[in-house]
Amino acid sequence: MGTVGGTSPARHFPVGALRRPAALLLAAALVLLLVLPGPAAAQNGEAADPAPDRPFTVDAAAAVLLDVHTGQILFAQNENERLAPASLTKIMTLLLALEDIDAGRVALSDRAVVSEAAWNLAGRGRPGGVSAMFLNVGDQVTLEELLYGIGVLSGNDASLVVAEHLAGSEEAFVRRMNERAAELGLENTHFLDSHGLSPDAATTAADMARLAAYFVRTQPDGMIYSQLPEYTYAGITQPNRNRLLLRDDRVTGLKTGYLGVAGYHLVATAESGEMSLVAAVLGAASESDRERVALELLNYGFNNFRTVAPAGDLASTTVRVYKGAADQVTVQPGQRPVVTVAAGAVDRLQWQVDLPPHLEAPVAEGQQVGRLAAVLDGRELASFDIVAAAGVERGGFFKVLVDTVRLFLAGLLGRR
Structure with a gap:
C-alpha cells in the first residue's frame, strides 16, 4: 500500500511486538460463537453483539x-x-x-x-x-x-x-x-x-x-x-x-x-x-x-x-515522523480497548496492531494512524482506532528537504 494522507504502508504485529519481537497472546475468548447478521467484526471499538444460544429462560416478558x-x-x-x-x-x-x-x-x-x-x-x-x-x-x-x-x-x-x-x-x-x-x-x-x-x-x-x-x-x-x-x-x-x-x-x-x-x-x-x-x-x-x-x-x-484489555502499555508506543518539527509521535488507542469474552476460553485471544513504519508531517492530534484488533481463532471480534496523541507540525525547509532525500533513498534501497 502506498502512502495515503501522510501514512506509509502498514506493519502488522501483535501488541507485545510493539517493544519486543515476540508475539504476545492475551487472555480471552469470544462470549458466544454466533454473531448477529451483519459485519463479521465491529468497528471503532464497538464489539459485535453475539446472538446467544440462550442457556436458560427467565420469568419475564x-x-x-x-x-x-x-x-x-x-x-x-x-x-x-x-x-x-x-x-x-x-x-x-x-x-x-x-x-x-x-x-x-x-x-x-x-x-x-x-x-x-x-x-x-x-x-x-x-x-x-x-x-x-x-x-x-x-x-x-x-x-x-x-x-x-x-x-x-x-x-x-x-x-x-x-x-x-x-x-x-x-x-x-x-x-x-x-x-x-x-x-x-x-x-x-x-x-x-x-x-x-x-x-x-x-x-x-x-x-x-x-x-x-x-x-x-x-x-x-x-x-x-x-x-x-x-x-x-x-x-x-x-x-x-x-x-x-x-x-x-x-x-x-x-x-x-x-x-x-x-x-x-x-x-x-x-x-x-x-x-x-x-x-x-x-x-x-x-x-x-x-x-x-x-x-x-x-x-x-x-x-x-470476563472483560479483557490488551497487556502492555500502548500509550508509550511511538512512530517515526518525517518532514516534521519532531522526529516521532506517541500513538495510542482512541478509546479504551476491551472485549468481553467467555471465561473458559481465555488463552486464545490475540490483540493485533497495524501501524505504519513512519508518518509524514503534518500529523494532527487525534489523527487515525493505525488499528488495533481483537482476534479469536483467526476471527476478528472488534477493532479500535490508534490515533496520534499529539500533533506534529511541518518542519522547516531544510528539514523537509533532508527527509525527502532520506525517504527517496530508503525507497531505492527497499527499506523505510
Whole structure:
C-alpha cells in the first residue's frame, strides 16, 4: 500500500511486538460463537453483539444482559418486544437533565417551581399508592433535589417539574426525549411523557439496556441519583424501589418501573472487577420476580464472562515522523480497548496492531494512524482506532528537504 494522507504502508504485529519481537497472546475468548447478521467484526471499538444460544429462560416478558464497556449482548430473551416503559422513562429524563447541566444550561442549585399539573401527579399531595416526592404547588425545589426525587423515589411529580423547567413544557421536553432516543439508536422506543405513566409509550429490553449503558459510560457521577437506599424530602422518607441495592454490593443503580399493562420492570447496573453489566428485565410478574431475574442475569454474566484489555502499555508506543518539527509521535488507542469474552476460553485471544513504519508531517492530534484488533481463532471480534496523541507540525525547509532525500533513498534501497 502506498502512502495515503501522510501514512506509509502498514506493519502488522501483535501488541507485545510493539517493544519486543515476540508475539504476545492475551487472555480471552469470544462470549458466544454466533454473531448477529451483519459485519463479521465491529468497528471503532464497538464489539459485535453475539446472538446467544440462550442457556436458560427467565420469568419475564423480555430481558437483556449487556456489557457496558463493549455493548455486547450476553443474554437476550424477546429483546425487541415492545412494551410500555413505565418509570424506566425516567432514565431518559435524568440523562437529559444531566446533559443540560454538563452543557452549562442549568445548574444543580437552580430552583424549579412546582406546577399544579406536577402536584396532581402526586395524588394531590397525599402520600400513599403513588410514586412521588409529594411536592406542593408553588414550591421552589433545587434541581439536585429533583434528581434524587426522580432516581431514588421515582417521583412522577419531580419528573414533570424537571421537564417543565428544562424545556418550558412537557410537550417540548418529550420532543427532546424522542430526538435523543433517535440519536442514541433506540429504534423501538417512543416516549409520550417525562414520567412513564402513559400506557401507549413503547420501548424494548434491548433499547433500555443500551440507554442504561450509555448513562453509565457518560454520566458516572450521575449514578448517585439512583444509588441512595432512601431519600427524605419535606419530612417524608421513602425507600429506593430498587431493592437490589440492599441485596448485592455489586449493584450500582439504576431504575424500576411498573404499569398494569406492562408488568414490573427493572434496569439494574452492576460492577465487579473490570466488568460492568446492565440487566434489563421487562414484564415480570412482581417486584420480587424482577429482582430475582435481574440478579440471575447479573450472576450469569459475572460468573461466565470476563472483560479483557490488551497487556502492555500502548500509550508509550511511538512512530517515526518525517518532514516534521519532531522526529516521532506517541500513538495510542482512541478509546479504551476491551472485549468481553467467555471465561473458559481465555488463552486464545490475540490483540493485533497495524501501524505504519513512519508518518509524514503534518500529523494532527487525534489523527487515525493505525488499528488495533481483537482476534479469536483467526476471527476478528472488534477493532479500535490508534490515533496520534499529539500533533506534529511541518518542519522547516531544510528539514523537509533532508527527509525527502532520506525517504527517496530508503525507497531505492527497499527499506523505510
